[in-house]
Amino acid sequence: MCPLLLIGETTMVQETTMKPNLENYEDVLKTGTTIIGIVCEDAVVMGSESKATMGNLITSKDVKKIYKVDDHLAFAFAGGVGDGQYLLRIFRAETKIQKMRAGRGMSVKAASTMLTNIMRGTFFYAAPIISGYDNTGCHVFSADMMGGLAEHKDFFSYGSGSPFALGVLEDSFREGMSSKDGIDALVRSLEAAKARDIGSGFGNQIVRIDENGYSDLTEDPAFSDIIAGKNADSRRSR
Amino acid sequence: MDMNAAMGYDRAITVFSPDGRLYQVEYAREAVKKGSTVIGIKCPEMVMLMADKRVGTKLIDPDSIEKIYVIDDHIGAAASGILADARMLVDRARVEAQINVLRFDEPIRVKAMTKRICDVKQSMTQFGGSRPLGISMIIAGGDDEGLHLYETDPSGSFIGVKATAIGEGRSEVFSILDEKYTDDLDRHGMTALALNAMRSVKKDEDLSVQQLTVATVEKDDTVFRVLESKEKDALIK
Numbered sequence: 001m002c003p004l005l006l007i008g009e010t011t012m013v014q015e016t017t018m019k020p021n022l023e024n025y026e027d028v029l030k031t032g033t034t035i036i037g038i039v040c041e042d043a044v045v046m047g048s049e050s051k052a053t054m055g056n057l058i059t060s061k062d063v064k065k066i067y068k069v070d071d072h073l074a075f076a077f078a079g080g081v082g083d084g085q086y087l088l089r090i091f092r093a094e095t096k097i098q099k100m101r102a103g104r105g106m107s108v109k110a111a112s113t114m115l116t117n118i119m120r121g122t123f124f125y126a127a128p129i130i131s132g133y134d135n136t137g138c139h140v141f142s143a144d145m146m147g148g149l150a151e152h153k154d155f156f157s158y159g160s161g162s163p164f165a166l167g168v169l170e171d172s173f174r175e176g177m178s179s180k181d182g183i184d185a186l187v188r189s190l191e192a193a194k195a196r197d198i199g200s201g202f203g204n205q206i207v208r209i210d211e212n213g214y215s216d217l218t219e220d221p222a223f224s225d226i227i228a229g230k231n232a233d234s235r236r237s238r
Numbered sequence: 239m240d241m242n243a244a245m246g247y248d249r250a251i252t253v254f255s256p257d258g259r260l261y262q263v264e265y266a267r268e269a270v271k272k273g274s275t276v277i278g279i280k281c282p283e284m285v286m287l288m289a290d291k292r293v294g295t296k297l298i299d300p301d302s303i304e305k306i307y308v309i310d311d312h313i314g315a316a317a318s319g320i321l322a323d324a325r326m327l328v329d330r331a332r333v334e335a336q337i338n339v340l341r342f343d344e345p346i347r348v349k350a351m352t353k354r355i356c357d358v359k360q361s362m363t364q365f366g367g368s369r370p371l372g373i374s375m376i377i378a379g380g381d382d383e384g385l386h387l388y389e390t391d392p393s394g395s396f397i398g399v400k401a402t403a404i405g406e407g408r409s410e411v412f413s414i415l416d417e418k419y420t421d422d423l424d425r426h427g428m429t430a431l432a433l434n435a436m437r438s439v440k441k442d443e444d445l446s447v448q449q450l451t452v453a454t455v456e457k458d459d460t461v462f463r464v465l466e467s468k469e470k471d472a473l474i475k
Contacts, residue, residue: 097332
């Protein structure tokens with residue numbers, strides 16, 4: 001049964017003229033962005049940089065790429081901004097309705113499954129990472145552009161900067177690491193991605209979700225040095 | 239047509255009676271009169287819904303009774319009458335509220351939400367096959383135009399109110415509100431007035447606010463909240 005409650009709205013999606021073209025799949029990796037999610041012991045952390053590009057033009061230097069959904073989920077995407085924002089709106093609307101119906105928030109798996117059900121059968125030029133905390137703990141899920149869902153027990157990254165970020169994380173990630181170390185690893189991965197990927201740049205956005213809810217640490221003065229990479233335990237001096 | 243003439247004008251809802259009435263809608267109003275009491279009341283700083291859970295026996299789990307529904311962050315409603323109909327209508331309302339967010343990235347205004355809910359009710363009084371919904375609903379919410387309180391009936395008409403009641407206690411509450419309601423009550427005065435009215439309906443001077451479901455929207459943050467025990471106590475002081 002399709003969970004789509006907003007069926008009149010989402011059938012707009014069927015009118016897209018883009019046909020699923022597997023050659024485009026690699027293009028998603030080429031879209032300018034780096035988004036990362038890491039599962040830590042006490043929280044899930046998500047990071048992104050804030051550059052937006054259109055060809056050679058930098059269209060924005062301070063994009064917020066990680067979005068809060070309900071009180072315990074974070075959503076970020078790589079790919080076309082229009083499709084990504086549309087997916088975000090649907091995600092927010094459907095999770096809210098389910099929360100009101102059930103009296104409690106959806107689990108991360110349920111929300112991700114619902115989103116990929118919506119994505120299936122059509123082509124969204126956007127690949128999301130969904131992370132969150134529920135009564136089974138911390139989770140990071142990713143979906144490909146046609147709605148293929150995967151859970152990551154450790155970490156994941158999408159976007160043009162993702163190969164560099166994943167390289168740093170392969171070396172830095174430790175199972176059961178604290179969210180403090182996770183944030184440090186996020187910052188180092190983002191700095192590496194920004195150093196080598198032209199599509200990623202400017203400031204970092206870091207978000208943390210645990211049993212107490214969602215916090216965007218980017219505006220928190222206690223974290224500003226860490227997020228700016230000043231304390232990053234890296235061999236590269238800044 | 240002939241069959242209707244023989245059976246009276248109350249069989250098909252799509253047919254008017256000779257004196258211009260829709261009997262099924264009026265019978266639906268009778269269903270509402272049997273429902274448990276809900277009071278809606280407004281003061282400058284807050285709008286409130288107070289619902290009688292009507293727990294007749296210790297065998298019922300009072301926590302499982304859902305009388306007040308959240309429709310969106312800033313709007314909620316309580317209904318009286320056939321509560322299964324209310325549940326269906328609230329679900330439609332929730333979807334409509336999110337459709338507004340999907341389309342416009344904006345929370346739906348309370349009056350617009352009320353009209354959509356009433357459109358659903360009206361469509362069930364005119365198109366064949368369905369019966370009217372046997373509920374009246376009080377909708378409370380806050381938006382950029384202020385605090386709102388609307389009452390709707392089974393026909394799909396609505397009216398903005400400062401204070402009202404639906405269900406079995408309606409006339410009793412009205413006589414108390416008529417006498418004692420003023421525009422400049424504060425939140426404590428308003429709560430006390432509503433609680434006294436409810437006590438009068440239930441014929442129980444010791445009825446505690448903890449036995450009722452209460453929800454409020456405050457002027458400052460326009461968040462529709464179903465209150466917990468501590469918050470209900472704070473309003474009584």
